[in-house]
Amino acid sequence: MKSLFLSVLKASRLASKSSSGYAASAIKQALVSAPKPKRKRAVVTPKRAKLKPIRPKRIRLARARPTALKPPPRPAPGSFIDGKHGNGAGAISYKLYTPIGPANRRMPLVVMLHGCTQTAADFARGTGMNALADELGFIVLYPEQSPSANMNRCWNWHRPDNQRRGSGEPGAIAALTLYAAAACRANPARIYIAGISAGGATASIIGAAYPEIYAAVGVHSGVAPGSVRTLVGALSAMRGGAGEATPSTGKRPPPTIIFHGDNDRVVHPDNASGFLTGLSGPKARSVTGHIRKGRAEGGRDYTRTLYRSTTGQIMLENWTVHGGGHAWFGGNRAGSYTDPAGPDASREILRFFLAHRMARQGRKAAGK
Numbered sequence: 001m002k003s004l005f006l007s008v009l010k011a012s013r014l015a016s017k018s019s020s021g022y023a024a025s026a027i028k029q030a031l032v033s034a035p036k037p038k039r040k041r042a043v044v045t046p047k048r049a050k051l052k053p054i055r056p057k058r059i060r061l062a063r064a065r066p067t068a069l070k071p072p073p074r075p076a077p078g079s080f081i082d083g084k085h086g087n088g089a090g091a092i093s094y095k096l097y098t099p100i101g102p103a104n105r106r107m108p109l110v111v112m113l114h115g116c117t118q119t120a121a122d123f124a125r126g127t128g129m130n131a132l133a134d135e136l137g138f139i140v141l142y143p144e145q146s147p148s149a150n151m152n153r154c155w156n157w158h159r160p161d162n163q164r165r166g167s168g169e170p171g172a173i174a175a176l177t178l179y180a181a182a183a184c185r186a187n188p189a190r191i192y193i194a195g196i197s198a199g200g201a202t203a204s205i206i207g208a209a210y211p212e213i214y215a216a217v218g219v220h221s222g223v224a225p226g227s228v229r230t231l232v233g234a235l236s237a238m239r240g241g242a243g244e245a246t247p248s249t250g251k252r253p254p255p256t257i258i259f260h261g262d263n264d265r266v267v268h269p270d271n272a273s274g275f276l277t278g279l280s281g282p283k284a285r286s287v288t289g290h291i292r293k294g295r296a297e298g299g300r301d302y303t304r305t306l307y308r309s310t311t312g313q314i315m316l317e318n319w320t321v322h323g324g325g326h327a328w329f330g331g332n333r334a335g336s337y338t339d340p341a342g343p344d345a346s347r348e349i350l351r352f353f354l355a356h357r358m359a360r361q362g363r364k365a366a367g368k
Contacts, residue, residue: 074185077103080130087175090168095120096180097140099133108138109186110353111177111214113195113203115221116154118336120144123196126328126335127346136350138190141180143173155195155202158234162202163225165209169202174210189358194218194349196328196337197267200258201225204275208253216356217256218349221267221326224274225253238267257317257352259345261324272318276307287315296342300324317352319343 075081075098084093099107110133114123120142124130129140145153155162155169162168173193181191193214195203200222207217208225228234260272276287287307295301300321307316321329321343329345331338 074103074183077101078134080124085172085176085179087172090172092169092172092176093120093144093146094176094180095124095142095144096184097124097130097133097142098184099130099137099139101134101137104185105137106185106187108190108192108354109141109177109181109184110138110350111141111143111173111180111191111193111203113143113155113173113193113199114145114153115195115197115199115337116150116152118153122335123199124335126331126338128332129346132346132350136354138350138354139180139184139186141177143176154198157198157201157205157223158228158231160229163205163229170206170209173202173206174213177213190215190354191358192216192218192353192356194220194353195222196220197222197326204253204256207256211254212358214254215358216254216353218258218353219256219275220259220328220345220349221261221264222258223267223271224277226274237271240268240270252315255313255315255317255352255356257319257349259319259321259329259348261321261326261329261339263323264326266326269320272320275316275318294343296321296330296344298330298340298342300329300339300341300343302343314355319345319348 075096077098078100080095080097082093082095084091086092110129112123112127112129114120118126124140124142132138133140145155147153150156157163157169159168162170164170177191177193180186181188191214193203193207194200194217197220200219201224203217204219204222205225207214223234223237226237228237256275258272258275260267260269262269287309290306290308292304292306293301294304300323302322303320305318305320306314307318309315319329321339324339324341327337327339328335329339330342330347331340331345333340
């Protein structure tokens with residue numbers, strides 16, 4: 001712009017000194033030869049682009065598979081070990097016997113519940129179950145009541161929280177049973193439970209509460225599941241017979257074998273009738289009884305009654321030992337509360353147990 005101004009000014013001066021034609025020609029020449037001014041480029045503001053929302057891509061995650069719990073170490077054949085197991089229902093001590101023989105067998109598991117004032121070791125000696133385990137090939141689990149739970153080591157079967165599924169002693173013993181079965185790789189279709197006196201009453205309650213675990217139940221000198229809810233009620237039932245049984249599941253309990261002496265001064269022999277009531281109702285229309293009499297090698301007479309369902313399945317086997325008291329029949333004198341005169345309750349209970357196995361649908365329910 002400055003050079004253009006100087007050129008025009010120069011041409012004007014020349015015009016004043018010369019003719020107008022020459023001046024006009026000079027001005028024109030200056031304008032033609034002057035550089036054109038540079039145009040400023042207009043700044044174009046870009047339009048705002050409409051931003052589309054960014055949607056995150058769906059990432060398919062692989063489903064997390066539950067981590068398989070590693071089973072506890074398998075006990076060695078011929079071992080009789082001590083342990084303690086706990087869950088939400090409580091902790092419980094136990095002894096576990098694994099029979100001699102091949103370690104890779106899928107053997108039955110028998111749970112044995114002692115009576116008052118007894119221990120697991122005492123009950124094992126008196127019943128002779130470990131020797132039978134070596135002979136017949138099964139595992140024996142002996143839960144043991146703590147003196148802190150009952151000063152006489154009785155199972156507290158009369159308390160309401162110990163008479164239903166998922167709580168108290170039934171819940172703890174059922175959990176211990178499954179733990180032992182996993183540790184020993186036991187056959188899940190052949191798990192059984194038996195007991196004497198308070199242990200027998202507890203076994204009957206647990207068998208009715210967990211029919212998907214236990215294929216059969218054995219009760220020696222015990223009370224059937226019923227309406228007892230207090231210690232006073234328990235003592236009354238033991239002395240005068242139990243009331244109508246009411247199993248907690250509302251279904252038939254597992255097949256049951258019971259032993260009772262008709263001279264029992266601790267648990268009245270009339271309690272045996274409660275098992276039949278719980279099995280079929282007050283009128284007992286759905287089962288039929290077959291009576292057999294005999295004499296044990298030790299000298300005691302007995303009456304054995306078999307109750308079958310309409311399909312022929314044995315649901316209840318009732319042994320009444322004549323002249324027998326509150327003791328394990330056919331037991332070893334090395335243990336407490338035993339009557340060696342017979343019949344051999346341990347062997348007969350095992351015979352009854354091994355004749356029953358859990359149906360496949362029951363095994364599936366137990367694995368849930």
